[in-house]
Amino acid sequence: MREATLSAPEADDLDPEDAKLVVLARAARSRTGASEGAAVRDTDGRTYT
Template sequence: MTELDAEDDKLLILARGALGRTGGGAGAAIRDTDGRTYAAGEVGLASLKLTALQSAVAAAISSGAEGFEAAVVVAGRFSDPGVAAVREVSATARIVFTDAKGAVFEVVEGPIEGDPAQRPGFLHSTPPEGFDLETESEVFE
């Protein structure tokens, strides 16, 4: 398991909290270049659907964030469209993916060049070997 530094661990705690509060399928938190953090869950309205990462990016941008250092996605998917939103603002921001319990299974750093589907270790169509989606995607309580 990859260990997170103190700042990214804070994002993990915030993302798990958002997941627990909203009761959705995923939670996310993001840190801007000023050190401010934003956490969010999924939005599932009939008129608006956002992933947790998209929601966190929207909260940050609407609060005046101009860049991102890092994001943590709990119980999300590699194909989350929020990754593109993070990259649009900060091409080098680190994005950490964890299971619902907080175990890190992927850290994506640096810009995504070319076809992301061809990048090793990124945008998997299936979870990593040994990752039990049914068990690991339970809501944090």
């Protein structure tokens, strides 16, 4: 069976608000030196990294 691979989304291919989340997650990852990063937005529009 062939294993599925996931690729990182390019910010150019996303909705502008989603692209902001990608940028924030990458910045958090870079800032902390972690192998992964995350950013989320709540229902009020606040963003957390």
